[in-house]
Amino acid sequence: MSERTDVLVVGAGFAGMYAVYRFRKQGLSVKVLEAGSDVGGTWYWNRYPGARCDVPSLEYSYGFSPELEQEWDWPEVFSAQADILRYANHVAERFDLRRDMQFNTRVISVDYRDDTQRWRLTTDANEQFEAPFCVMATGCLSVPIKPDIPGAERFRGAIYHTGSWPNEPVDLTGKRVGIIGTGSSGVQAIPELARQAGHLTVFQRTPVYTIPANRKRMRDAVQQEFREHYREIRDLQQRNAGGVSNFRPQQSVRRDVDMDSTRRLPNRLLELGPEQRDAVMERFGLGALLGFRDIYTDAQANELANELYRDAVRGMIRDPDTAERLLPKTYGLGCKRQVLDRDYYDTFNRDNVSLVDLSETPIESVTEAGIQTSATHHDLDVLVYATGFDAMTGALLKANIRGRDGMPLAEKWRDGPVTYLGLQMAGFPNLFTVTGPGSPSVLCNMLVAIEQHVNWIGDCIGYLRSEGLRSIEPRLQSEEQWIAHVNEVAQGTMYTAPNCNSWYLGANISGKPRIFMPYVGGYPRYRERCEQEAAGGYEGFRLLA
Ligand code: N01
Numbered sequence: 001m002s003e004r005t006d007v008l009v010v011g012a013g014f015a016g017m018y019a020v021y022r023f024r025k026q027g028l029s030v031k032v033l034e035a036g037s038d039v040g041g042t043w044y045w046n047r048y049p050g051a052r053c054d055v056p057s058l059e060y061s062y063g064f065s066p067e068l069e070q071e072w073d074w075p076e077v078f079s080a081q082a083d084i085l086r087y088a089n090h091v092a093e094r095f096d097l098r099r100d101m102q103f104n105t106r107v108i109s110v111d112y113r114d115d116t117q118r119w120r121l122t123t124d125a126n127e128q129f130e131a132p133f134c135v136m137a138t139g140c141l142s143v144p145i146k147p148d149i150p151g152a153e154r155f156r157g158a159i160y161h162t163g164s165w166p167n168e169p170v171d172l173t174g175k176r177v178g179i180i181g182t183g184s185s186g187v188q189a190i191p192e193l194a195r196q197a198g199h200l201t202v203f204q205r206t207p208v209y210t211i212p213a214n215r216k217r218m219r220d221a222v223q224q225e226f227r228e229h230y231r232e233i234r235d236l237q238q239r240n241a242g243g244v245s246n247f248r249p250q251q252s253v254r255r256d257v258d259m260d261s262t263r264r265l266p267n268r269l270l271e272l273g274p275e276q277r278d279a280v281m282e283r284f285g286l287g288a289l290l291g292f293r294d295i296y297t298d299a300q301a302n303e304l305a306n307e308l309y310r311d312a313v314r315g316m317i318r319d320p321d322t323a324e325r326l327l328p329k330t331y332g333l334g335c336k337r338q339v340l341d342r343d344y345y346d347t348f349n350r351d352n353v354s355l356v357d358l359s360e361t362p363i364e365s366v367t368e369a370g371i372q373t374s375a376t377h378h379d380l381d382v383l384v385y386a387t388g389f390d391a392m393t394g395a396l397l398k399a400n401i402r403g404r405d406g407m408p409l410a411e412k413w414r415d416g417p418v419t420y421l422g423l424q425m426a427g428f429p430n431l432f433t434v435t436g437p438g439s440p441s442v443l444c445n446m447l448v449a450i451e452q453h454v455n456w457i458g459d460c461i462g463y464l465r466s467e468g469l470r471s472i473e474p475r476l477q478s479e480e481q482w483i484a485h486v487n488e489v490a491q492g493t494m495y496t497a498p499n500c501n502s503w504y505l506g507a508n509i510s511g512k513p514r515i516f517m518p519y520v521g522g523y524p525r526y527r528e529r530c531e532q533e534a535a536g537g538y539e540g541f542r543l544l545a
Pocket of ligand 1: 052053054055141147148162180181182183184185186188203204205206337340358386387388389442503508
């Protein structure tokens with residue numbers, strides 16, 4: 001006998017948590033199924049040393065509760081994983097969310113039953129749950145991947161993945177640690193691992209562009225000023241392409257800090273002469289490059305920025321050969337998600353760190369005792385994979401979703417993800433995805449994107465109920481037009497440059513169709529489009545009584 005509710009939600013990260021609050025508030029019964037042992041999603045799984053968020057915490061926080069905004073203290077401007085997880089736990093307790101959640105439960109199939117017009121979810125313990133509505137709140141970066149290296153199973157030391165780091169402390173004192181991968185996770189972990197380990201060997205396939213992160217402690221006066229302006233800040237977020245308000249505190253600014261000086265720079269790098277460019281780099285460092293708008297769309301400006309970046313990095317590394325290996329040369333700034341770091345380059349000046357350039361000496365195999373490259377054997381006690389995720393589509397495909405007439409989602413998405421607004425798929429009635437492919441998701445402040453999606457879904461279910469309708473799914477034509485639009489706006493940006501290979505494009509997984517998955521047209525434009533659909537009675541969808 002299966003348990004029945006109005007809505008089933010898969011995942012208890014920030015999306016699933018808010019879904020419980022929102023749906024309950026409108027009188028729906030909800031059940032959340034979560035593979036982990038508690039709430040937090042990304043911040044539950046990614047506990048590796050150095051993990052932290054790249055959006056300021058006062059903005060990367062829920063906006064649905066003014067009381068919550070007033071009572072929570074953030075210790076740093078950009079929070080560490082442990083502080084964000086503490087916040088998630090606080091929210092779960094404060095709103096009694098766990099009451100409707102079942103943990104340690106992995107959903108292994110999600111089936112639409114044509115006879116009952118309900119979704120049936122089956123778990124790894126062979127439990128079954130049914131509901132007329134199903135919300136996949138499974139996250140965009142929640143399926144960690146490990147490369148297929150010959151002999152990987154033979155390694156006798158400890159193996160970790162940054163995306164599923166253990167809850168218990170990992171003692172690396174005196175150990176010989178190897179890490180594969182230099183994306184956001186690797187770049188954050190490497191300086192911390194180097195501090196803890198006896199020796200750290202970094203196996204790098206593609207060098208990264210990384211910018212020093214803001215490391216400020218939160219000042220009470222700044223937090224207070226945010227609290228006094230929160231409604232205005234949430235409103236600004238709704239009108240910003242990336243869902244961040246960029247609110248500048250006025251009263252609490254220290255007189256000795258020139259907070260806005262980089263904002264006085266011109267918008268275009270190509271407007272600066274050589275001396276001005278050197279002066280900018282000298283004064284503001286690598287981060288200044290990101291402020292020039294032309295580097296994202298103009299190939300000449302982009303290459304100039306890349307060269308300025310490389311010159312600056314050459315000056316940071318003591319060993320010129322190591323410096324040269326650390327310089328990205330095969331793609332440009334703006335192609336991948338911008339990486340932020342604390343002490344990344346300086347870590348390569350430490351005596352206990354060595355860099356292996358896999359483009360010169362590729363990995364041949366993992367052995368019982370370490371990694372064999374084409375040049376030598378590296379003895380290791382611990383191997384850390386910082387090799388990323390099957391992004392955006394991975395968790396949805398892994399859930400084995402089958403829609404009307406048993407149609408597998410994997411078949412519908414054989415040539416890449418097809419959705420309408422990143423919210424729904426034709427053939428999958430009453431199934432919703434939160435921050436799905438085709439929505440701004442990973443290009444937006446996640447908390448803003450999540451609340452907007454969950455609110456839209458809640459309103460949609462409310463509409464169906466009030467109109468006596470049973471189901472909603474997109475028209476095929478709406479999907480086709482939307483995907484064409486998603487592709488069109490991504491063209492001409494550095495994201496889709498021919499030499500760019502990123503997880504946004506699925507290029508980190510062999511055989512995955514090369515499609516730019518998130519919507520790059522900006523959050524406000526996207527939100528307005530969703531609002532128009534709702535206000536117009538969901539014309540782009542098929543509604544069935
Ligand atoms: O994963 P990635 P990530 N042999 O895919 C390498 C978010 N995030 O976990 O480029 C050797 O970016 C791969 O090399 P290459 C953020 O959105 C956010 O680091 O494929 N190397 C690359 O260096 C981010 O973008 C935060 O040649 C192999 C690395 O592994 C996203 O998560 C922090 C390999 C994977 O990099 C993913 O970041 C952390 C192989 N066979 C993560 N296979 C913040 O908020 C892969 N690699 C700051």
